[in-house]
Amino acid sequence: MYENEKKVSAMEALKHVHSNMKLGLGTGSTTKYFLDGLGELVKSGKITGITGVPTSLRTADLAKSYGIKIENNLEGIEIDFDGADEFDGSGNLIKGGGGALVREKIVAYNSKEVYIMADHSKFSEKLHSFPLPVEVLPFMEDVTKKNIEKTGCKATFRDGKNFKSDNGNYILDCRFDFTDVALEKKIKMIPGVVEVGIFSGITTKVFIGENEKCRVMDFQKS
Numbered sequence: 408m409y410e411n412e413k414k415v416s417a418m419e420a421l422k423h424v425h426s427n428m429k430l431g432l433g434t435g436s437t438t439k440y441f442l443d444g445l446g447e448l449v450k451s452g453k454i455t456g457i458t459g460v461p462t463s464l465r466t467a468d469l470a471k472s473y474g475i476k477i478e479n480n481l482e483g484i485e486i487d488f489d490g491a492d493e494f495d496g497s498g499n500l501i502k503g504g505g506g507a508l509v510r511e512k513i514v515a516y517n518s519k520e521v522y523i524m525a526d527h528s529k530f531s532e533k534l535h536s537f538p539l540p541v542e543v544l545p546f547m548e549d550v551t552k553k554n555i556e557k558t559g560c561k562a563t564f565r566d567g568k569n570f571k572s573d574n575g576n577y578i579l580d581c582r583f584d585f586t587d588v589a590l591e592k593k594i595k596m597i598p599g600v601v602e603v604g605i606f607s608g609i610t611t612k613v614f615i616g617e618n619e620k621c622r623v624m625d626f627q628k629s
């Protein structure tokens with residue numbers, strides 16, 4: 408869906424990359440357009456000296472296939488480039504549709520700038536349409552699920568517990584009527600919860616594909 412808009416947003420974001428930068432590399436289909444574009448620039452020698460910190464095993468593999476140097480070291484990341492499942496007008500995000508939320512949040516938190524690329528359909532006035540992904544430890548996970556549901560949602564194990572993240576954990580998709588960003592801290596307090604897919608106060612730009620054009624929203628990292 409909206410593949411061209413994903414590509415348009417990724418190509419606009421890519422304009423901010425120049426030689427010798429250290430980048431956070433997100434996960435997902437929109438980020439793949441970014442990585443494909445970056446890969447072409449690296450392969451052709453138009454951009455050199457890029458180091459990437461990947462947010463998933465599949466992103467690491469893709470980046471390596473393009474000859475991009477990979478490093479698991481968070482120091483000095485200038486810009487993290489990633490996608491989102493939903494975003495609002497304040498730059499708050501829901502992430503984790505691909506199950507990479509833990510590593511994505513670590514990399515985003517430790518990057519100077521966080522640039523999000525998305526097609527226009529991901530925008531909501533209030534976060535509500537995408538079920539909130541929550542990563543939980545595979546230990547007494549049914550109890551963790553019940554405790555999360557007490558915060559006001561219906562939770563489902565992704566793919567009936569057949570899906571495991573790169574960290575070997577389960578993902579619960581939690582359907583709230585409205586995903587208040589205050590839920591991030593509330594859910595994170597529940598024992599067994601590894602990470603919550605609410606990214607708040609972390610985004611510095613959102614590149615939004617709108618037909619053939621890209622609109623950019625700017626925010627301050629808090």
Ligand SMILES: O=C[C@H](O)[C@H](O)[C@H](O)COP(=O)(O)O
Pocket residue numbers: 433434435436437438489490491492501502503504505506507508511
């Ligand atoms: O875990 C996956 C990530 O949070 C993705 O960035 C998010 O799901 C958006 O992916 P896509 O660009 O494929 O819609």
